[in-house]
Amino acid sequence: xxxxxxxxxxxxxxxxxxxxxxxxxxxxxxxxxxxxxxxxxxxxxxxxxxxxxxxxxxxxxxxxxxxxxxxxxxxxxxxxxxxxxxxxxxxxxxxxxxxxxxxxxxxxxxxxxxxxxxxxxxxxxxxxxxxxxxxxxxxxxxxxxxxxxxxxxxxxxxxxxxxxxxxxxxxxxxxxxxxxxxxxxxxxxxxxxxxxxxxxxxxxxxxxxxxxxxxxxxxxxxxxxxxxxxxxx
Numbered sequence: 636x637x638x639x640x641x642x643x644x645x646x647x648x649x650x651x652x653x654x655x656x657x658x659x660x661x662x663x664x665x666x667x668x669x670x671x672x673x674x675x676x677x678x679x680x681x682x683x684x685x686x687x688x689x690x691x692x693x694x695x696x697x698x699x700x701x702x703x704x705x706x707x708x709x710x711x712x713x714x715x716x717x718x719x720x721x722x723x724x725x726x727x728x729x730x731x732x733x734x735x736x737x738x739x740x741x742x743x744x745x746x747x748x749x750x751x752x753x754x755x756x757x758x759x760x761x762x763x764x765x766x767x768x769x770x771x772x773x774x775x776x777x778x779x780x781x782x783x784x785x786x787x788x789x790x791x792x793x794x795x796x797x798x799x800x801x802x803x804x805x806x807x808x809x810x811x812x813x814x815x816x817x818x819x820x821x822x823x824x825x826x827x828x829x830x831x832x833x834x835x836x837x838x839x840x841x842x843x844x845x846x847x848x849x850x851x852x853x854x855x856x857x858x859x860x861x862x863x864x865x866x867x868x
Contacts, residue, residue, distance in 0.1 A: 636732025640666055644730055645722075652722035658700060658715060661778050662722050665690055668780045669723075679782045680733040684814055685745035688723055689783035689823070690752040693766035696776035697754030704754030709786065709825075720750030745785045759828035761835035768841070781823060784814050791830070797837030800830055801847050808852040811859055817867065824848070 638644070642663065649662055669676050669688055679686050692702050703713040710716075732738040741748070757764045766777040791803040808815075808822055815822055824844075826834070834844060856864050 636730070636738060638730040638732065640726060640730050645726060648725040648729055649718075649722040652725050653714065653718040654722050655700075655714075655718075658719050658722070661690075661692065661696060661700065661719055662726075665719075665723055665778045665780050666726060668778065674780060674782065676731075680727060680731055680738055681740055683740045683742050685741050685743060685748070685784050686782045686814075687745065687748040687751055687784075688727075689747065689781045690720060690723065691765060691779045691781065692752070692754040692777070693757065693764050693779070694771075694774060694776035696778075697757075702752070702754040704756040705759075708753040708756070716752050716754075717750050720752030723752070724748060724750060747783060747785060751783065756828065759831070761832050762841050781821070783823065786825075795833070797834040797839045800833060801839075801844070801851075805848060805851045808848060809854050811854055816854060822848075822852075 645663055645666065646659060649659055654662070665688070668674065669679075679688065692700075692704075696702075697704060700715045700719075701713065702715045702719070707713070708716070727733040735741070735744065755764050764773065765779060766775055767773050769777065769779065771777055787807060789803055789807040791800055794800045794803060804824065808824075810816070814820060839847075856867075859867065
């Protein structure tokens, strides 16, 4: 609908979502980030795929607003997580016109299109947090927006080494039928503190983990149907 996201309109949608007034800065910042060309907001709004903005908060703002980054960070509670993400969706619906079957053509949609917002657990992170990875000071509050298609739980209760955990991660990330197989993309791996520390203790930093997954999380063409292979190639 190409509506104009004024502060007034954003605030109205934030109130409808149940936000507290102090959440507004995060919401405006997230919407500004989504308007940057690399995010491809028009594509995220209109695609037939179940894509939705996922918000990741870093720095002091998460703790100040009570945004959960620990147990249950992806649901079901926490007012700040729920309402900040919901305000984003209401803005996309009411200002942007992303209504199902009209501007939004997602075939099935996904639960994250209701709300998808959490904080990184900086206190239990053995590596530098995401805001530092992106070039900001560790004490700078940031909100990162990612066009996400959903979540897949990876369970590994037996591996005692980083290599063992990575084997499980590779297996779960090498699936025929995922968006990344067809369109590329940037898979997001969310680690529990226990798994993160196992990897760090075995000498794996973020760069080594990324390189390992990039090298090994592949799908041979024999796993695809013949007509699918012809379409891909």
